[in-house]
Amino acid sequence: MKFLKTLVxxxxxxxxxxxxxxxxxxxxxxxxxxxxxxxxxxxxxAQDLKSEYDIEYVQGKGCANGYRxxxxxxxxxxxxxxxxxNSKYTPEYRAGIGNTASCDRMPTADNFxxxxxxxxxxxxxxxxxxxxxxxxxxxxxxxxxxxEAVKRLLADFFAHHNIAHTxxxxxxxxDVVLGVYTGEVDFAYxxxxxxFFKKAxxxxxxxxxxxxxxGDIASLSxxxxxxYARVGNAYSFTVDGxxxxxxxxxxxxxxxxxxxxxxNITKYYKDGRGYTNSILDMERDDxxxxxxxxxxxWTAALTK
Amino acid sequence: xxxxxxxxxxxxxxxxVVAGFVPGVGVxxxxxxxxxxxxxxxxxxxxxxxxxxxxxxxYIGSITAxxxxxxxxxxxxxxxxEGHALFLQGQGSYAIxxxxxxxxxxxxxxLGITWSLMPYINNILYMYTTEVQALVIVAVLVLIITxxxxxxxxxxxxxxxxxxxxxxxxxxxxxxxxxxxDPQLEGGFPxxxxxxxxxxxxxxLTETQEYDASKLKQGNIQTExxxxxxxxxxxxxxxxxxxxxxxxxxxxxxxxxTTVSANLAYSAEKNIEKKRGTYKEGNYRSLVAAETANNxxxxxxxxxxxxxxxxxxxxxxxLFDLAAANGFNFxxxxxxxxxxLLAVLLIIVNTVALFIAWPFAKYVTYMHKLPARxxxxxxxxxxxxxxxxxxxxxxxxxxxxxxxxxxxxxxxxLRNYDTLPLxxxxxxxxxxxxIGIRLFDLYGISPWLxxx
Numbered sequence: 001m002k003f004l005k006t007l008v009x010x011x012x013x014x015x016x017x018x019x020x021x022x023x024x025x026x027x028x029x030x031x032x033x034x035x036x037x038x039x040x041x042x043x044x045x046a047q048d049l050k051s052e053y054d055i056e057y058v059q060g061k062g063c064a065n066g067y068r069x070x071x072x073x074x075x076x077x078x079x080x081x082x083x084x085x086n087s088k089y090t091p092e093y094r095a096g097i098g099n100t101a102s103c104d105r106m107p108t109a110d111n112f113x114x115x116x117x118x119x120x121x122x123x124x125x126x127x128x129x130x131x132x133x134x135x136x137x138x139x140x141x142x143x144x145x146x147x148e149a150v151k152r153l154l155a156d157f158f159a160h161h162n163i164a165h166t167x168x169x170x171x172x173x174x175d176v177v178l179g180v181y182t183g184e185v186d187f188a189y190x191x192x193x194x195x196f197f198k199k200a201x202x203x204x205x206x207x208x209x210x211x212x213x214x215g216d217i218a219s220l221s222x223x224x225x226x227x228y229a230r231v232g233n234a235y236s237f238t239v240d241g242x243x244x245x246x247x248x249x250x251x252x253x254x255x256x257x258x259x260x261x262x263x264n265i266t267k268y269y270k271d272g273r274g275y276t277n278s279i280l281d282m283e284r285d286d287x288x289x290x291x292x293x294x295x296x297x298w299t300a301a302l303t304k
Numbered sequence: 305x306x307x308x309x310x311x312x313x314x315x316x317x318x319x320x321v322v323a324g325f326v327p328g329v330g331v332x333x334x335x336x337x338x339x340x341x342x343x344x345x346x347x348x349x350x351x352x353x354x355x356x357x358x359x360x361x362x363y364i365g366s367i368t369a370x371x372x373x374x375x376x377x378x379x380x381x382x383x384x385x386e387g388h389a390l391f392l393q394g395q396g397s398y399a400i401x402x403x404x405x406x407x408x409x410x411x412x413x414x415l416g417i418t419w420s421l422m423p424y425i426n427n428i429l430y431m432y433t434t435e436v437q438a439l440v441i442v443a444v445l446v447l448i449i450t451x452x453x454x455x456x457x458x459x460x461x462x463x464x465x466x467x468x469x470x471x472x473x474x475x476x477x478x479x480x481x482x483x484x485x486d487p488q489l490e491g492g493f494p495x496x497x498x499x500x501x502x503x504x505x506x507x508x509l510t511e512t513q514e515y516d517a518s519k520l521k522q523g524n525i526q527t528e529x530x531x532x533x534x535x536x537x538x539x540x541x542x543x544x545x546x547x548x549x550x551x552x553x554x555x556x557x558x559x560x561x562t563t564v565s566a567n568l569a570y571s572a573e574k575n576i577e578k579k580r581g582t583y584k585e586g587n588y589r590s591l592v593a594a595e596t597a598n599n600x601x602x603x604x605x606x607x608x609x610x611x612x613x614x615x616x617x618x619x620x621x622x623l624f625d626l627a628a629a630n631g632f633n634f635x636x637x638x639x640x641x642x643x644x645l646l647a648v649l650l651i652i653v654n655t656v657a658l659f660i661a662w663p664f665a666k667y668v669t670y671m672h673k674l675p676a677r678x679x680x681x682x683x684x685x686x687x688x689x690x691x692x693x694x695x696x697x698x699x700x701x702x703x704x705x706x707x708x709x710x711x712x713x714x715x716x717x718l719r720n721y722d723t724l725p726l727x728x729x730x731x732x733x734x735x736x737x738x739i740g741i742r743l744f745d746l747y748g749i750s751p752w753l754x755x756x
Contacts, residue, residue, distance in 0.1 A: 033475065034625065047346070056697075058699060060491070061491030062487075062490050062491040065490055072699070073699075148478055167745060168745040171734075182431070184746065
């Protein structure tokens with residue numbers, strides 16, 4: 001009998017302590033495809049946040065569906081962590097390109113956690129053209145691109161400088177890098193320079209849109225008077241369904257993950273040259289303003 | 305890293321043993337059954353599980369083919385013919401040991417071939433132009449369509465599979481097809497319900513065979529004197545080399561990898577035996593060549609997935625989906641370290657599978673007690689539950705079941721045909737589009753469908 005009492009008491013204590021330690025549920029929503037960089041980033045966060053939250057990882061398989069799921073969850077009072085490619089979807093939406101209306105999602109002061117800022121890069125193969133050849137007259141270039149918005153921006157840039165070209169479309173930044181290295185295009189532009197830097201030993205950076213240049217890669221704005229030669233990219237990360245205190249606490253948890261060299265998210269970014277992580281290098285309000293500026297820049301370029 | 309993967313490796317081996325023994329349950333069904341569980345783990349863990357499952361199934365499948373003359377997969381047809389004939393002649397244990405040792409040593413040989421090609425991997429990768437990719441896809445489609453019972457039905461299935469894959473929005477040019485402004489349809493039809501409806505369930509309903517207990521009385525299995533079996537095997541080493549070589553290169557045939565490997569190596573060896581005048585049904589060398597090639601092909605067909613991120617058989621498509629859902633991208637995340645890991649995992653799996661297959665062979669006699677038909681119904685029920693769990697995890701239960709039930713009648717209608725043309729074009733549709741659009745950009749020769 002005594003044994004039974006002890007057993008029941010232990011079970012009650014155990015269940016009480018388990019419920020005391022129960023983690024809050026956090027939905028991590030990947031609004032990108034299952035094979036893309038969004039998924040790699042969000043799944044790294046999901047792994048890292050497991051120790052703090054009861055994580056449910058949700059595949060949106062596309063921004064429209066991802067944000068639909070996120071909105072449903074937020075309306076149900078759930079906590080939702082997600083990201084958005086503001087420099088592409090929102091300007092595309094504003095410029096009326098394609099069917100991306102439901103991908104228009106901007107961060108707000110209430111839900112903003114951090115942003116990644118980076119600049120696109122123009123690159124070629126190791127034995128490819130030299131940077132100055134881009135502006136030589138009488139040449140027609142085959143140019144690799146990955147998205148409709150990029151195609152519009154580059155078309156405007158080429159028209160500005162009278163550069164003859166034909167576009168060759170690729171599915172993603174990994175494909176466009178392979179396209180350059182197989183020699184089927186003369187050079188390519190990618191908004192995700194990490195894919196280029198990963199295989200940089202076989203290639204050569206021609207220009208970066210970063211106004212400060214990047215290592216030995218010159219900035220495009222240093223050789224061109226094209227007004228949008230320095231337009232950057234922003235990925236913003238947001239959390240909803242939390243109070244302001246909780247948002248601040250969540251932001252400090254995310255910052256700690258980026259400070260930890262062993263975290264999955266730090267490992268993801270370790271090869272990422274040319275990225276500015278706002279949570280490490282900027283004030284929150286400045287980062288939020290910069291997202292707005294970048295989106296305005298793209299929108300102006302695309303609706304010109 | 306390796307230690308962390310061991311539990312998944314052994315879980316995969318255990319699942320492979322069951323998948324090899326239970327009729328109608330192949331690699332795809334088993335992977336589907338483990339889908340929700342594997343969704344919670346990283347890409348490496350999922351890959352370790354798959355590798356162990358796919359390899360072990362080859363070893364165990366050849367035992368059931370030998371004893372009961374029931375081919376688990378079409379790649380086991382040579383084992384059914386030669387292995388079962390050997391079994392009936394009282395040589396069943398030699399048939400089983402020959403297949404197992406051949407598979408084991410063959411895996412080391414193909415690993416060696418791949419290893420020697422590794423320094424040139426970037427050169428190989430940079431030869432993979434749009435034109436080469438287009439040629440590969442067209443060649444594969446032609447091969448798959450012409451191997452269907454009727455070319456007309458093969459083409460119809462391929463077109464239907466393509467249109468099914470086309471539903472959704474294309475990232476590269478924002479072209480949307482048949483989405484009706486529905487956000488769920490914008491992401492396209494999910495892989496699992498489509499493959500269950502048109503590929504797995506119809507197969508389970510029509511192809512499951514009961515094991516015939518009467519066949520057991522006609523042969524026997526002795527699993528003693530393992531070294532005697534090795535000695536006997538060593539007398540046939542040229543067969544091992546031929547089987548590995550043919551199996552490895554034939555394994556790159558998309559959609560039918562191990563089937564082509566095993567049957568091609570089998571035919572080649574049988575011809576040699578016939579020319580020598582030593583062939584009669586129950587030929588040890590022909591069996592060893594086929595089974596060695598089977599395992600070599602299973603490894604080779606992994607390489608396009610691992611290196612280029614191109615799945616060439618349905619179970620690989622499911623693996624690709626699972627790994628990607630966990631943030632791992634085959635192709636993009638390929639490195640020499642990953643290949644080294646693959647090699648170590650493969651050695652462990654093959655060693656364990658060999659030593660499981662050998663003593664396990666004598667327990668195969670209990671298998672006729674399995675009510676195979678009933679078992680397949682149970683598996684269908686389980687798969688429905690898996691569909692529910694996977695759909696719930698993604699907040700798309702209704703969408704998953706709607707997709708499944710909308711396509712199931714088509715799957716049942718086609719149950720007497722091999723639906724591979726449909727499955728393959730559904731899986732590679734986005735790649736066909738990407739290549740088509742790019743060819744249009746490069747040469748202006750794309751069909752209207754690609755032109756947005």
